[in-house]
Amino acid sequence: xxxxxxxxxxxxxxxxxxxxxxxxxxxxxxxxxxxxxxxxxxxxxxxxxxxxxxxxxxxxxxxxxxxxxxxxxxxxxxxxxxxxxxxxxxxxxxxxxxxxxxxxxxxxxxxxxxxxxxxxxxxxxxxxxxxxxxxxxxxxxxxxxxxxxxxxxxxxxxxxxxxxxxxxxxxxxxxxxxxxxxxxxxxxxxxxxxxxxxxxxxxxxxxxxxxxxxxxxxxxxxxxxxxxxxxxxxxxxxxxxxxxxx
Numbered sequence: 001x002x003x004x005x006x007x008x009x010x011x012x013x014x015x016x017x018x019x020x021x022x023x024x025x026x027x028x029x030x031x032x033x034x035x036x037x038x039x040x041x042x043x044x045x046x047x048x049x050x051x052x053x054x055x056x057x058x059x060x061x062x063x064x065x066x067x068x069x070x071x072x073x074x075x076x077x078x079x080x081x082x083x084x085x086x087x088x089x090x091x092x093x094x095x096x097x098x099x100x101x102x103x104x105x106x107x108x109x110x111x112x113x114x115x116x117x118x119x120x121x122x123x124x125x126x127x128x129x130x131x132x133x134x135x136x137x138x139x140x141x142x143x144x145x146x147x148x149x150x151x152x153x154x155x156x157x158x159x160x161x162x163x164x165x166x167x168x169x170x171x172x173x174x175x176x177x178x179x180x181x182x183x184x185x186x187x188x189x190x191x192x193x194x195x196x197x198x199x200x201x202x203x204x205x206x207x208x209x210x211x212x213x214x215x216x217x218x219x220x221x222x223x224x225x226x227x228x229x230x231x232x233x234x235x236x237x238x239x240x241x242x243x244x245x246x
Contacts, residue, residue: 025222027124028061030202030219032088033086034083035065035083037067037083038082039053039069039081040079043075043077054066054067066104073098099208104202106200106201116155118199121197121198134179135218137217139168143164144208145162146214147165148204150203151200152200
């Protein structure tokens with residue numbers, strides 16, 4: 001009986017190790033805690049109306065981020081902020097009848113011009129372990145192609161992908177907006193190389209969703225989760241069986 005319990009415990013530990021180890025491959029693009037920014041366009045005036053600001057941030061890939069916003073329709077004020085009052089979010093806010101777009105840039109600099117070599121050729125896949133980007137988000141409306149990412153590999157080579165959002169409200173936990181690496185398509189030159197990324201743009205495109213309010217908690221490159229969850233479940237089952245066999 002003791003031998004059975006010991007075998008189960010070892011198996012459970014082994015499975016947990018196999019499952020959890022790939023998580024170390026995750027790359028946080030931005031936890032959106034620190035590097036506070038508050039960028040607004042004033043009410044009135046013609047469209048498009050744009051503004052941007054940048055700052056250093058220890059929790060952003062490359063050590064800095066720039067936030068650019070453009071109001072595309074409407075006449076009200078349009079605001080985006082990062083970690084305002086220490087809330088740890090990218091907050092996107094548009095008034096009734098207003099719509100626009102927010103872009104966060106990561107290339108090691110604080111301006112809104114994509115630079116090369118920028119991040120210096122980061123491998124987002126970490127040797128093939130990561131296969132997707134995940135936005136943790138909340139929103140008051142649903143919309144198509146609202147979340148977006150542009151990846152750059154040197155000057156003139158970029159790839160783009162988008163994801164839809166659901167109306168989650170703001171009371172509950174953050175939902176996952178998933179952008180598989182396989183969904184990226186070349187948008188300039190020969191496209192981006194996932195193992196050689198020089199700059200990243202994260203996008204909230206509310207141009208077709210007037211009065212959208214949204215929060216992003218973090219954006220991370222992560223491994224595919226299904227197998228990990230299955231193995232974790234098997235590990236848990238083995239532990240329960242070990243306790244039952246006592």
